[in-house]
Amino acid sequence: MAFNVSEFRSNLVNDGARPNLFEVTLLNFPATISGGVAATDIRFKAKTSQLPGSTIGIVPVYYFGRELKFAGNRTFTDWTLTIINDEDFYVRNALEEWLNLVNSHTGNQRDAAYVSPTSYTSDASVVQYGKSGDSLKKYDFVGMFPVDVSPIDLDWSSNDSIEEYSVTFAYQYWTSDTTS
Secondary structure: OOOOHHHHHHOOHHHOOOOOOEEEEEOOOOOOOOOHHHHHHHHHHEEEOOOOOOEEEEEEEEEOOEEEEEEEEEEOOOEEEEEEOOOOOHHHHHHHHHHHHHOOOOOOOOOHHHOOHHHHOEEEEEEEEOOOOOEEEEEEEEEEEEEEEOOOOOOOOOOOOOOEEEEEEEOOEEEEOOEO
16 A cells, blocks of 8 residues: 555544534533532633543453343443633632532531432533634433542742643543434
8 A cells, every 4th residue: 555645634623623622511510519600610721631431341241151242231441621720719619619529628428408419419511623723422321429529739940830730520421412
């Protein structure tokens, strides 16, 4: 097979999708968290994200010493964002409050208002845009909640930079505007 750069380029639709053209939207923080604006802020402060994946498990069944594989259940890996921090700590404070209401720091218990899963979960979306600004693909995360807010590294020699931290969400499943 001969190398043909023109054929390769003609098969790369619109010069390929770009990983920096995306937007994250957190639809809402749980009701009692003072994060109404924080949900909007994530749209501007989510520096990195992922388009989600999923895995179909395998159910092995043995027959006369031979392993047969059958399709199992789908699982969804956690979703991680990198957030740019600003001096009001608004998004981080809201995320810490969310975690604390799900399981408190000192009491190891859930706030009474958060007993039902629908009271401590939220939904979110990530949209991949094209170079002309049109939406190429949208994923919606259903029933998510934070499971980890990472530390923020401090460093006297870290000049000309802005603090960042990661937050990891567990969620029930995702849907997509192009996948039924």
